[in-house]
Amino acid sequence: MTNKIIAMSIFDLLKTGPGPSSSHTIGPMKAGFNFSVRVKALNREILNRAKGIKIRLYGSLSATGRGHGTDRAVIAGLMGNEPATCPPTLLSNFLTIPKERKIIDLGIKKLPVDLENIEYSSIRHNFPYNNTLIIDLLSEQDLSRDASKDLHNTALFSMEYYSIGGGFLQWKGWIEQDNVIPPHPYSNMTELKKQLKDKNLSLERLLLQNEMAISGLTEEEIKVKLDKIIYVMKDTVNRGINTEGVLPGPIGLKRKAKRLKERADSLQTIDQYLCLLDSYAYAVAEENAAGNTIVTAPTCGAAGVIPAVIMILEEHFHLDILTQRSGLLAAAAIGFIAKNNAGIVGAEVGCQGEIGVATAMAAAMIAQSQGYSPKVVENAAEIALEHQLGLTCDPVCGYVQIPCIERNAIGAVKACNAALIAENENSDTHMVSFDATVKAMGEIGRDMNSKFKETALGGLAVSMICC
Known part of the structure; x- marks a missing residue:
């Protein structure tokens, strides 16, 4: 396992x-915005020669970008929108x-940009990251060229971006900044538990103190931002369960969240739960599939x-916002460790890194919110992730709908069951560590054929006919 210290902010993960994809929408939107800022800083001579924009997509961005x-x-x-502040239905x-x-506003002039500016390039390539896009600022001479490969040497200005998953963005020549070393450094679960034991800290306290050092926010500011994330999550659920219709794209998939909620009201006991x-899981996943605002989790x-789990914690277990916040911190720790030691993006490790890690995060959140020990929190996350190992990312027609929406619901149910097992077993007899399961996920992801990693070239994506 890597020994790289985790120095990521909670608010970079959540x-x-x-929607519908952090690597396909949030990352590329950041790239477009970054490019728009950079071109405005170019000298007037270059800007005066600018006549157009070219966007080239590679890897799974090309395969399933539409x-x-x-x-x-x-x-x-490119139009100036950022993910965190763009209109919810943009x-x-x-x-x-x-x-x-x-x-795209260049300051001294404006250039039109639309879907015809997009080129879907090679799925297999030699760039350092699967999800690569190149944006070029073109002269009139460049616009007349047929071979886009020549643009690398002739474009007025060009940027090579990498959407590395979870909405994170890098680019050619990108230099990682020296991160602040948190007061309680850890790179995996084993080290995290040692810090908790050696310093006699609760998981919540350790994560808050690390976040204050990493982000520079006060404890109160962190809590306010966490509460805002929880509010947005609940708001997304409420939007989804009150919306009907057909999701965009050729599949013609109808929303189901509203009907499921209505049916639940007539059921009894465990079936209703x-x-x-x-x-609730359908509601958010359908909002995501529609391209509306969600929280990456x-x-x-x-x-x-x-x-979905947060809604159940509030409605079924009657847990207040303070307890929900504590649970969300535990979920973030699980997400950090998975990302640091294996990956969380379908294009790199398959859906085991997305739904699998989300399920583990949710299981940890339940155990933490119930007041269980860090060992039980770890076991809950481990059980949840272990039984998602090998899960492929095979979106039908390249849309985040089938099997993605249903997988969110199954993941939420698995999270609850994983937490239930962890909370009721003898935790000292639990055999598999979370670190071992994350290591297995990374190995499986590296060996997984690329057609099962967000390219829509294998699995359900080809066995189901898309009309």
Whole structure:
């Protein structure tokens, strides 16, 4: 396992943005926005020669970019939108935006930018990251060229971006900043538990103190931001369970969350509990599939698992916001460790890194919110992740709908069961560590064929006919 110290902010892992994919929409939107800022700083001579924009997508961005909204996201970013602050329905309503408003502002001039500026390039390539996109600022001469490969040497300005998963963005020449070393450093679960024991800290206290050092926020500011994340999650659930209709794209998939919620109200005991959990997970996953605002947890494609569990913690267990917040901190720790030692993006490790990790995070959240020890929290996360190992990312037609939406509901149910087992077994007899399971996930992800990693070239994506 890597010994890299975890120095990521909670708010880099759990962030608000548009669906349906953190690597396909949030990352590319950030790239478009970054490019728009950079070109404004170019000298006037270059800007005066600028006549157009070219966007080239590679890897799974090319293979499933249309279904995942990459084309709309990168253009929205070029138009000056950022994921955290863009209108909730910006991408789902993109086609209704008038052409005259789809522009990149260079300061001294404005250039039109729209879907025809997108080129879907090679799925297999030699770039350092699967999800690569290149944005070029073109002269009139460049626009007349047929071979885009020549643009590397002739474009007025060019940037090579990598959407590395979870909404994180890097680019060619990117230098990792020296992160603040947190007061309680750890790189995996074993080290985290040692810090807790040696310093006699609660998991919540350790994570808050680390976050204060990493982000520079006060404890009160952190709590306010966590509460805002929980509010957005619940708001997304409520939007989803009150919305009907057909999701965008060629599949013609109808929303189910509202019906599931209505059916749950007529059921009894355990059936009602499970159906409510399903409806809440469906609600967020359907909002995500529509391209509306969600919270990455840890990704867009898995965004429904944790909000569904939070709703159940509040409604079924009657846990207050303070307890929900504590649970969310534990979930973040699990997400950190998975990302640091294996991965959380479908294009790199398959859906085991998305739904699998989300399920583990949610299981840890339940155990933490119930007041159990860090060992039980770890065991809950381990059980949840262990039984998602090998899960492929095979979206039908390249849309985050089938099997993605249903997987969120199944993941939420698995999280509850994993927590239930961990809370009632003898924790000292639990055999498998979370670190061992994360290591297994990383190995499986590395060996997994690329056609099962968000390219829609294998699995259910090809066995189900997309009309």
